[in-house]
Amino acid sequence: xxxxxxxxxxxxxGVNEGELVGWLVQPGDTIEVDQPVVxxxxxxxxxxxxxxxxxxxxxxxxxxGDTIEVxxxxxTVEEGAGGEEQAEASSKxxxxxxxxxxxxxxxxxxxxxxxQQQEAxxxxxxxxxxxxxxxxxxxxxxxxxxxxxxxxxxRLARESNVDINNVKGTGLAGxxxxxxVLAASSGAGAVAxxxxxxxxQSKSSTPTWTPPQNxxxxxxxxxxxxxxxxKIAENMQMAKRVVPHFTLMDEANVTKLIEMRQELKPQAExxxxxxxxxxxxxxxxxxxxxxxxxxxxxxDDAAQEIVYKKYFNVGFAADTPNGxxxxxxxxxxxxxxxxxxxxxxxxxxxxxxxxxxxxxxKGATFTITNIGSVGGTYATPIINHPEVAIFGMYKIQERPIxxxxxxxxxxxxxxxxxxxxxxxxxxxxxxxxxxFIARIESPGRLMMDMI
Amino acid sequence: xxxxxxxxxxxxxxxxxxxxxxxQLGLKTAVxxxxxxxxxxxxxxxxxxxxxxxxxxxxxxxxxxxxxxGLEFKxxxxxxxxxxxxxxxxxxxxxxxxxxxxxxxxxxxxxAGEAEFASPNELNVKGSDSTKSVxxxxxxxxxxxxxxxxxxxxxxxxxxxxxxxxxxxEKIPKSLIVIGGGYIGLEIGSYLSKLGTEVxxxxxxxxxxxxxxxxxxxxVVSRKLKKDGIKVHLKAFAKSYKxxxxxxxxxxEVDGSSKKFKADKILVTVGRKPNSDQLGIKEIxxxxxxxxxVKTDAQRRTNVSHIYAIGDITCQPMLxxxxxxxxxxxxxxxxxxxxxxDVKTVPAVMFTDPEIASAGMLESEARDKGYTDLKISxxxxxxxxxAVSMMETDxxxxxxxxxxxxxxxxCHIVGPEASNLIxxxxxxxxxxxxxxxxxxxxxxxxxxxxTMMEAAEATLGHAIHIVQxxx
Numbered sequence: 001x002x003x004x005x006x007x008x009x010x011x012x013x014g015v016n017e018g019e020l021v022g023w024l025v026q027p028g029d030t031i032e033v034d035q036p037v038v039x040x041x042x043x044x045x046x047x048x049x050x051x052x053x054x055x056x057x058x059x060x061x062x063x064x065g066d067t068i069e070v071x072x073x074x075x076t077v078e079e080g081a082g083g084e085e086q087a088e089a090s091s092k093x094x095x096x097x098x099x100x101x102x103x104x105x106x107x108x109x110x111x112x113x114x115x116q117q118q119e120a121x122x123x124x125x126x127x128x129x130x131x132x133x134x135x136x137x138x139x140x141x142x143x144x145x146x147x148x149x150x151x152x153x154x155r156l157a158r159e160s161n162v163d164i165n166n167v168k169g170t171g172l173a174g175x176x177x178x179x180x181v182l183a184a185s186s187g188a189g190a191v192a193x194x195x196x197x198x199x200x201q202s203k204s205s206t207p208t209w210t211p212p213q214n215x216x217x218x219x220x221x222x223x224x225x226x227x228x229x230x231k232i233a234e235n236m237q238m239a240k241r242v243v244p245h246f247t248l249m250d251e252a253n254v255t256k257l258i259e260m261r262q263e264l265k266p267q268a269e270x271x272x273x274x275x276x277x278x279x280x281x282x283x284x285x286x287x288x289x290x291x292x293x294x295x296x297x298x299x300d301d302a303a304q305e306i307v308y309k310k311y312f313n314v315g316f317a318a319d320t321p322n323g324x325x326x327x328x329x330x331x332x333x334x335x336x337x338x339x340x341x342x343x344x345x346x347x348x349x350x351x352x353x354x355x356x357x358x359x360x361x362k363g364a365t366f367t368i369t370n371i372g373s374v375g376g377t378y379a380t381p382i383i384n385h386p387e388v389a390i391f392g393m394y395k396i397q398e399r400p401i402x403x404x405x406x407x408x409x410x411x412x413x414x415x416x417x418x419x420x421x422x423x424x425x426x427x428x429x430x431x432x433x434x435x436f437i438a439r440i441e442s443p444g445r446l447m448m449d450m451i
Numbered sequence: 452x453x454x455x456x457x458x459x460x461x462x463x464x465x466x467x468x469x470x471x472x473x474x475q476l477g478l479k480t481a482v483x484x485x486x487x488x489x490x491x492x493x494x495x496x497x498x499x500x501x502x503x504x505x506x507x508x509x510x511x512x513x514x515x516x517x518x519x520x521g522l523e524f525k526x527x528x529x530x531x532x533x534x535x536x537x538x539x540x541x542x543x544x545x546x547x548x549x550x551x552x553x554x555x556x557x558x559x560x561x562x563a564g565e566a567e568f569a570s571p572n573e574l575n576v577k578g579s580d581s582t583k584s585v586x587x588x589x590x591x592x593x594x595x596x597x598x599x600x601x602x603x604x605x606x607x608x609x610x611x612x613x614x615x616x617x618x619x620x621e622k623i624p625k626s627l628i629v630i631g632g633g634y635i636g637l638e639i640g641s642y643l644s645k646l647g648t649e650v651x652x653x654x655x656x657x658x659x660x661x662x663x664x665x666x667x668x669x670x671v672v673s674r675k676l677k678k679d680g681i682k683v684h685l686k687a688f689a690k691s692y693k694x695x696x697x698x699x700x701x702x703x704e705v706d707g708s709s710k711k712f713k714a715d716k717i718l719v720t721v722g723r724k725p726n727s728d729q730l731g732i733k734e735i736x737x738x739x740x741x742x743x744x745v746k747t748d749a750q751r752r753t754n755v756s757h758i759y760a761i762g763d764i765t766c767q768p769m770l771x772x773x774x775x776x777x778x779x780x781x782x783x784x785x786x787x788x789x790x791x792x793d794v795k796t797v798p799a800v801m802f803t804d805p806e807i808a809s810a811g812m813l814e815s816e817a818r819d820k821g822y823t824d825l826k827i828s829x830x831x832x833x834x835x836x837x838a839v840s841m842m843e844t845d846x847x848x849x850x851x852x853x854x855x856x857x858x859x860x861x862c863h864i865v866g867p868e869a870s871n872l873i874x875x876x877x878x879x880x881x882x883x884x885x886x887x888x889x890x891x892x893x894x895x896x897x898x899x900x901x902t903m904m905e906a907a908e909a910t911l912g913h914a915i916h917i918v919q920x921x922x
Contacts, residue, residue: 138749142793145820148858148883151794158789173856175883 004053005073011040011047015358017069018042020062029057031077038074041230055079141165149176160185186237239385242301244421247380247392248429252437254396254413260443268341277413278316278370279340281393283446284439286312286333289366292432294424295417296365298386306423315364315384316344318351319374325351326384328364368393372414381418388423392416413440453560455481457785458574458587460566460730463490465762465774466593467550472782473591474557481560481585483576488554488561489547491595492771495615498546500638502539503618504802507642511679511804516842530646532623539618568731571755589757589785592737592745593774594730596723596763603691604630604719610699611692611717614639624648626714628701630689632659634801636720637672641804644681651712652676653687653703664807665814667829668865671846672803679804684710692717725764749791750784751777759785773797798877800870805846808873811861811880814851824854826886830906832866834916836897843867848906850876850886857885857911868899875903886911 011018018040025037036048037057055077062068140163143154147164153176157164162184169176225233257280268275289296289312297308312333315326327347332340350356367384372394381390394414401410415437419429439445456478459470466482467489473480487494513528554561562585564578574585598613600606608616617639625648629640632654644650656662659676660669676683687705694700701712727733727743738746738754745753745760752759759781762774776794783790798810817825829849832838846866852859862876879889889907894900908914 138791139789142749142791145795150882154793155790158791158793161789173853173858173883173885 002079003058004055004077004079006037006051006053006075006077007073008040008049008068008070009052010070011042011049015042015070017067018047020064020066020068022064023060024048025051025057025060025075027057027060031055031057040068049074051075051077053077053079147176148174149181153178153181157181157184235385236382239382243383243385243388245380245383245418246421246426246429247416247418248426248433249378249414249416250433250437251412251414252440253401253410254440255410257413257440257443258396258411264337268338271338273338273341274345275337275341276344277393277396278344278368279337280443280446281391281440282314282316282329282332282340282368283337284436284443285366285368285391286314287439287446288432288436290333291435292428294428295389295419295432297388297423298365299388299420299423301386309365311365313363313365315361315367316347317367317369317371318348320352320354325356325361326364326367327351327356327360328362330363367391378414378416380416383418383420388420390418392418415440453481453583453585455479455560455585455587457481457589457591457782458483458585459591459593460574461490461593461595461762462488462550462554462561463593463595463762463774464492464771465595465778466490466591467554467778468775469591469593469761469778469782470559471553471557472779473785474554474559476782476786478782478786480558481562481587482554483562483564483566483574483585485563485565487543487547488550489543491597493546493550494543495618497771499539499543499618500614500642501802502542503535504638504642506535506538507645508804511645512842520842530623532621532646536621566730568735571735571758589759591778591781591785592730592732592753592758592760592764593762593778594726594764595774596725596769598720599722599724601630601689601719601721604689604717606719609716610694611719614718614720617643617718624715626698627651627716627718628653628689628699628712628714629718629720630701631655631719631721632683633720633722634660634663634803634807636718637676637803638801639718639720640681641676641679644679645804649714650681651714652681652683653689653701653705653712654683654685655688657685659683659685660801660807664801664809664865665849665863667847668807668809668849668863671805671865672807675804675845723763723769727764749793751781751792752784768797768799770797770799794881796877796880798873800873802870805843805866806869807863807865808869809861809863810873810877811859812851813861813863817851817853817860822853822860825860826850826852826854826857826910828906828910828912828914828919830902830909830914830917832899832902834905835899835902837899837901838867840897841867848872848902850906850910852886852910857887859884859886859889859907862903862906864902866899866902872899872903875900 008018021039021041023038025031031037031051031054033052033054034050037051038049040047040049058076058078060075061073068074140158140161143149143164148169148171149157149164154164156178157167160181162181164176164181167176167180167184170180171177257277261275261277261280265275293308296312297306300307311331313328313330314332315328318325318327329335329340329343329347335343347356347360364384365387367387367390369379369381369390369392371379371392377394379392381392383390392415396411396413398409398411401408415433417429417433457473457480459466459473459480459482462470462482462484470480470482492498510528510530513524517524551561562576562583564576564583566574566576569575569584572586574587574590576583576585598606598615604611606613606616608619614635623643623646627640627643627648627650629636629650629652632652636652637659640650640652658666658669659673673683684703684705687703689701689703692699692701695713698713698715699717701714701717703710703712725743725745727739727745732745733739736755737758740746744766745764747753747760747765751761751765761777761781763769765777777792780790780792796810798808801807812820814825814827827849829847831847833844838844843866846864846869848866849863850859851861859876859879862873862879864872886907890904890911892904894904905914905916909917909919912919
């Protein structure tokens, strides 16, 4: 009997603290040993921290949003009548991986379409394509007549890719200031779309800013951006800000690949392995990345150095009930298609079940997104910074082709490679994609590269 | 065959400015011009007309104001039209020469000749003795506009003149009929009147400059026209003319009844139309709107993505300074910068007597845009020391502001140097300035500029130099 402290155990390699996302218990609750009591967000994942003690919860020592360091007391528990002696240290080391059911790893995300024009490298446009294109939507849109902002502020907004029509002005008479634009640009001052800041709408001539009124008939719900979601948001924002992205798209005739897989499938099933297209793509990619080492590199921003990695760890996006996870296959270049298949199935299953260890989501040097299995013809994914490329594969579609003068049917798969333009130029990306397609179109070639 | 990053067609205030900025941004640039560098503006438009207006204004003041100031001349002041024309031409030549120097100094290739698109990527330029092919990755169409002809009054530039013919006159006509009382007709009619021509203006609408400027602004100019002996006929439609001796006789329907007007010459100034029927614009598939303007987006990109269009050929208002602004913007777009045409106002100036200038909205426009609570007031030049000492006291500065925020929405000036005063209002509108911002800015004394500060104060209800009743 007596009051025991429950301290924050070690929650992962190199993880010293976490942000409190939410309590899973309240004072007065009776809890068991190993029962999760609090949800913490680390920079790797959100984890549920189990109690080391059974009994009645007395005090919660922190509030939502607080940062808790390893070893600090998180709750106090009055030990129950059972008086079960539970060594505090006993569960410090085990069962942690079971609680890492979410990850903030940068997974491919569809970017907002309105960013695309800004993203497209203008030099291409300047070369003057002759397509009947033209008359594109201007992004961001031109400031409406009633938007108050100086010409230089309007230009800053344009150059920062901020739609000034959606920025709430904090200046006199609703004027959008330079600071408002900079805040919106960094995401801090984001404003509900469709909340125009017009001279007419100012209710008085007082220069104070009033929060926007809730004028949608259905109302709106406001939820704090926190935890995993916040981390994802920050990482995505950072990747988009740091990395000048561009995406190259192409298609490959995968008729032979399909035949090969069909041929190998029964054999693999005998060995208890479900074989998908991903390991083939991975294998062809590894061979291609070896040929183009930049794609496995990174930029060390602080040191201003390019790092060429001599190991090949491939992350692949897994869609799970808890959100996107990116498990990593270590040394993928040294594994057979069988081994890759087994690992993919294993990692994907455990990702879905929330059973991945933190280590299994770290250390990728290159990432593949297989969003095509969900839908979409093409995507422009966001690079998992500090990696410099992300590879996309999309659904297979049958299409008519002309083969030796005859109408024929072939299966095509779309592929994209999204690159960090600081390191990789368009032509290199094009050569990379062409080299990959050459391999995937003649899967027999994979044998040549095989280790 | 030459290959450029950018080929600008037309060297008017849109084209030459675009070419210079392109060159500044490191683009290999050419500009094609079929006539003189500087286009209509420098050669047969803005600049020569200002020279003529300046001379006529000086003459008018010598004849009318000088005596009251105590200045006496021996005999009459005479106009030497040949000398005046030479001087006007020297002004144009100097400006055009300046443009040439700037283009060359920035490394822009100047190609003389008439351009026509052979394809969307290639231009044939027919020079005086040979045809040259010019290829470019981007084109900027800046070929401007020309005066509209009306049936029955085809330009011969001798009897029936456009502004071009009027500016090239060798002799001052004894009498002139101006068809179209827009600002170009008023400017030319006014200076010729001052140089000694009897002027009749036939205007189709029921008021001069209706819908273009504020009513009270137009009234100031109307009164002055009347005082100076220019006869303005409203609701007047010219039907036909015939020669009668050395003169012409114009038949017009004025307010429902047929009238005849006799004069030496006819000036037709009923507007300008875009030169989109030239250059092979339609042949290469550039889309036009129903008024013949080349359709562009906010970056002035046409439906053919490497061809841009700027200036009069794109949209109203057909004003040189709008074209120049677009020229700079398009050059930067081509150089890869994110730019768009997002100005809040294109100020307009009319060199009537007195001058008219405006920026921002008319009162009616502000109301149409949903501003129900407006503050409107004006300050007269008669209460400004500088204007009085110049003996130019006609007119006022009028300001229109949002009553809730005091943000300046429009400024309309009629009076001395209105054209030079309006830039402050344009800046205020672009900056989103309030009446207080203008009123609290110290304006130097004694200047015409003080009227801006006082007009802002007046609109706030407390101008110093006029007595305002408490609201």
